[in-house]
Amino acid sequence: xxxxxxxxxxxxxxxxxxxxxxxxxxxxxxxxxxxxxxxxxxxxxxxxxxxxxxxxxxxxxxxxxxxxxxxxxxxxxxxxxxxxxxx
Numbered sequence: 001x002x003x004x005x006x007x008x009x010x011x012x013x014x015x016x017x018x019x020x021x022x023x024x025x026x027x028x029x030x031x032x033x034x035x036x037x038x039x040x041x042x043x044x045x046x047x048x049x050x051x052x053x054x055x056x057x058x059x060x061x062x063x064x065x066x067x068x069x070x071x072x073x074x075x076x077x078x079x080x081x082x083x084x085x086x087x
Contacts, residue, residue, distance in 0.1 A: 023078040024058060024069050027085065032065040042085055043070070051084070052077040 029035035036057070046052045055077070058069030072078040 023072045023075050025072065025078050025082055026061060026067050026069050028067045029065065036068055039068070039070075039085070043081060046081060046084055052080050055081070 027039055029039060040057070043052070043055055047055065053073045055073075056071040058071050061067045061069065070081070072081060
């Protein structure tokens with residue numbers, strides 16, 4: 001009898017490919033596109049108050065749409081967004 005798999009924990013990761021930019025953070029998302037809309041609203045608020053610079057929506061991490069990658073211009077913006085949104 002196969003052992004049922006456990007749901008995977010969502011994790012936030014900030015990584016670079018070694019060529020400096022882009023600075024990509026993977027954010028967990030609930031409710032698919034609606035969750036991305038809420039995430040975008042929060043990122044726009046941070047951008048609007050000059051806490052972060054520009055950011056760009058990346059790709060879903062998989063077909064289940066449980067997390068999405070966001071690209072930032074620098075590590076500091078990625079760090080501020082991660083701390084602000086995932087605390």
